[in-house]
Amino acid sequence: MVTYARVSFDRSGVGKSVEQQVDALQAEAVARGWIIGPVVTDVGIGASRFSTKERPGYAQLTTVLETGDILAVWEISRATRRTDEWAALVELCRSRGVRLFTGTRLLDLDDPDDEQQANQSHVSAVYETAKTRKRVKRDVDARAAQGKVHGQLGFGYRRVFDPETGARTWELDPVAAQAIREAVDGLLGGTTSMNRIIKRWNAAGLTTSTGKPWRQVTLRQMLLRESLAGIRVLRGERMEAPAVWPAIISEAEHLQIVARYRDASDPNPRRGAEVKHLLTGIATCYRCHQTINWQHRHEAGKVPQYRCPTGHVTRQAQPVDDLTELHVRYIIEQWRIEGFLAEPEQPDAAHQHLEEAARLEKLLADADAAYTAGDLSIARLTAIEKDLAPKIEAARERAASVATNPILHALVWDSKVTWDGADVQQRREFVRACLKIEIQPTRRGLREFDRESVKFWDISRGPASIMLLRNDE
Structure with missing residues (x-):
């Protein structure tokens, strides 16, 4: 008997759920008098079409399974939730005369009745995955529309719970938030550099939100986060609702940081070593x-x-x-x-230009809504877009140009x-x-x-x- 066990998310980090699956299946094998053979596992890897990770354990089955073997899985969904993989697995079992044990029943996939039962179980598993994904996506969208956090805010913030309601809220981490403010002030004022900040933070024992030392790539990514300016983003789009957490820097400062450090030509973003020569990575x-x-x-x-x-x-x-x-x-x-x-320009000039861009975007959105409602012709909507689009772009360019100074x-x-x-x-x-x-x-x-x-x-x-x-x- 070849045992395959998988778990998508292992909170313990030691694969306990996988061990439980293997123990239960091997106990059944002993009770049925089967010979226990290889054990193949995948930990922390999904098996649906939404998962992008390769499953090295599952890939081994094509070489491990031999003619006349029994493939034991806790349930069919543990093997796969992908239709193409399932079809390939069924064909593999048929070609090698391998029977499938699903924890309670031994199935011969060459038997039409057993195959139908297995196929129905697989379809149910695929449907449950898609339904769960839809529910999670709906919840994520709803939270984003309300400006709420999804996941972690990262360095600069800490999670707190209301002792009465148990509700989760976020507040500034006084040490980390102050470090971010000082770093942004220094970078925009020309009094410090990325490498100086890294050296100072690492020497002071400040670590990333995952407890690792700072490197140029992690510092750059952290400083570019919209959340530092209290901006809620979903799939790359800014949400209209204000974020429920406090901002560490202003939106104008965020724009300035983005204008200067988002460019992929930043020197050696993947290396922590300090560049020592004037034009390396610039010319x-x-x-x-x-x-x-x-x-x-x-x-x-x-x-x-x-x-x-x-x-x-x-x-x-x-x-x-x-x-x-x-x-x-x-x-x-x-x-x-x-x-x-x-x-x-005044310190808030970039913010003023952004507000002007937002005002023009609101006019464009209102025009689009009027067209959808039938109150505006397509010709008029096209004319409005032609007029407003360059003005919006110009306002954002003015905001960015302020950011370079x-x-x-x-x-x-x-x-x-x-x-x-x-x-x-x-x-x-x-x-x-x-x-x-x-x-x-x-x-x-x-x-x-x-x-x-x-x-x-x-x-x-x-x-x-x-x-x-x-x-x-």
Whole structure:
């Protein structure tokens, strides 16, 4: 007898439910005089069409089952809840003369009566799974519509229970919430960096919500969460109802963090090591558009270089860094001369732009509702959409453009934040916020460093005003 046992979710973490299934089935085998053979298990893995995990144990059955064996399962749903898998299992049992024991009855799947009973049990299991999923989805949707939590809020919050009603609520974790506020203030103000925060939090014993040390990827993911700004999201869509938990940062601050750190070109998001060179992961190759790496050759006469990962271009690092610094200083001076930041937008400017976008979206939603009710023609709805859609996009772009300025504003006006006094991480933040840099091939015949092979674009004023900078002395 081959035993297969499975449990979708094991709260204990040691597979007790699986052990109980195996014990019960083997007791039946002893009572019936069967020879106990291999035991195959899958723990913490679903068997329905909604499960995306592979089941290594179940896959073994094709090699473990031999002619004349008995396959014992606690019930048919333990074997599979997928119609395609069930059909394959039935065919496997038929072809090898394997009988199926379901805990109470031994079935011969070559017998039409036994096959019908097994098929009915399988259909019932599939239906129960789909019905449960529908019920859970309905509950999740209802909770989201009310701004309630589904699952865990994570770092920054703690769950509490009302002693009288037993209702679950969420409140700020005073230590973690304050750490988040300070981190966001520092990142947006240009006074700290991701790696500095990681070092400080790990040294202070602050861990992630799962008890692990912080890394750049986990810190970045945590800071990008909408829940920190009291925003309830369901399947990527923001819910209209206000969240029932308190916000740690403002929505405007959340937008600024998203604008600066959601970009997948963030340096080495999967590595915890601190980047030590100015343009690693920032400047890009002209041909493949991958970000460049830093390398140092130890042979005589070799100097540190920036190199495309594919080898399309290589350039000496120090002259490129020097040219980059020249452009940063130029941009700072231009701001001061032009008074670009002399009257910066108010701290809540991003929020005001978001409110304007929300107001316009409400008008568009009202128009759509009027069309659905028959009070508005399709031509009129199309005209309204054509008018409002670009205005909504423009309002969101204005909010995002405000989000790119805080660190640069600090560099220009805050006497405590200077290029000369900044460390590598802060300088990298400055460069990423105001420059796009591309390494191009050196012009033929030149032996010295070719300044024109490094292209700079001023992106400090937002995507609408990108300007190519010249490399003139």
